[in-house]
Amino acid sequence: xDSTFEQKAQDMHDQxxxxxxxxxxxxxxxxxxxxxxxxxxxxxxKALVVTGEKSSKVFLLPRSEKVEATEKMRLDPDLxxxxxxxxxxxxxxxxxxxxxxxxxxxxxxxxxKECVKVYNGTTTRILxxxxxxxxxxxxxxxxxxxxxxxxxxxxxNDDTETIxxxxxxxxxAITHVFELSSIKKSMIYMHAAAGLSTKETWxxxxxxxNYATWPSxxxxxxxxS
Numbered sequence: 001x002d003s004t005f006e007q008k009a010q011d012m013h014d015q016x017x018x019x020x021x022x023x024x025x026x027x028x029x030x031x032x033x034x035x036x037x038x039x040x041x042x043x044x045x046k047a048l049v050v051t052g053e054k055s056s057k058v059f060l061l062p063r064s065e066k067v068e069a070t071e072k073m074r075l076d077p078d079l080x081x082x083x084x085x086x087x088x089x090x091x092x093x094x095x096x097x098x099x100x101x102x103x104x105x106x107x108x109x110x111x112x113k114e115c116v117k118v119y120n121g122t123t124t125r126i127l128x129x130x131x132x133x134x135x136x137x138x139x140x141x142x143x144x145x146x147x148x149x150x151x152x153x154x155x156x157n158d159d160t161e162t163i164x165x166x167x168x169x170x171x172x173a174i175t176h177v178f179e180l181s182s183i184k185k186s187m188i189y190m191h192a193a194a195g196l197s198t199k200e201t202w203x204x205x206x207x208x209x210n211y212a213t214w215p216s217x218x219x220x221x222x223x224x225s
Contacts, residue, residue, distance in 0.1 A: 027044045027046075027095070028095075029094070030095070031109065031111075031116050032098060033099040033145065035097070036098060036143050037085065038083075038084075038095075038096065039057075039059055039087055039089045039092055039095065039096040040073055040086040040088045040089065041088075041095045042090060042092070044095045045073070045088065047076065048074060048088075049075070051073055053071065053072040054070070055070060059087075061091075067089050067091055069088055069089050070089075071088050073086045074086060075097070079105065080105040080106065082104055083101045083104070083107055085101060100144070103138075106120075107121050108126065134147050183216060183221050183224070184224075186215075186216055186221075187217070187222055190214055191222075203219050203223075206218065
C-alpha cells in the first residue's frame with residue numbers, strides 16, 4: 001500500500017481522536033439567541049452542576065421532533081437565575097446557553113468576530129458612541145428578538161397598519177388621526193373624539209365652524225363616510 005496514503009489515513013485518525021478528546025477535556029456550549037431555555041447535551045453532563053431536580057422542559061428540534069428534558073442542572077459559573085439553568089436533553093449534540101435567560105437575569109452579552117463576553121448588567125456601564133444601525137424589539141410571547149425587514153423610514157402614511165403592528169407592546173399609547181388610511185376611518189375617529197353625537201347635531205356644529213381646525217373634517221366628508 002502507498003505509504004503516502006497510509007500516512008494521510010493515520011493523520012485523519014489522529015485528528016479525529018484529538019477532536020473527541022478535546023470535547024471531553026474542554027467541553028463548551030453555544031451561546032444561542034434562539035434557545036428559550038438552557039439545554040445540556042448528555043456528553044457535557046460532567047461539566048455541569050447536579051441539582052437533583054427533574055426538568056419539565058420540552059425542546060423542539062430542527063426536524064420538528066420533541067425531546068423531553070430529563071434533569072435540571074446548572075452552569076458552573078455563579079450566575080443569577082434563570083441564566084444558570086441547563087436542562088439535559090437526550091440526543092442533543094451540543095449544549096446551548098440561552099441568551100434569553102441571560103437577559104432575564106440582567107446580564108448583557110456582546111458578540112464580536114473574535115469572541116463573546118457576558119457582563120453583569122446591574123453593575124456594568126456601557127457607553128455607545130453612535131446610534132444603532134438596526135433596532136428591534138423582544139416579542140413578549142415568543143421571547144425572541146425581531147427586527148423589521150423594511151426600514152420604518154421608508155413606510156408611507158398609506159401603510160400605517162404596518163407601523164402599528166411593529167410597535168412594541170405597551171400599556172399606554174398615543175394615537176392620532178394621521179395614522180388612519182381613509183377618510184371614512186378618519187370621520188369615525190373624529191366622531192368618537194367629538195362625543196358620538198347624532199349625525200344631525202354633528203353636521204350643524206361643523207357648519208357653525210366649531211371644528212374648523214380638525215383636519216379634513218367637513219359636512220361632505222361626514223355624509224360620504
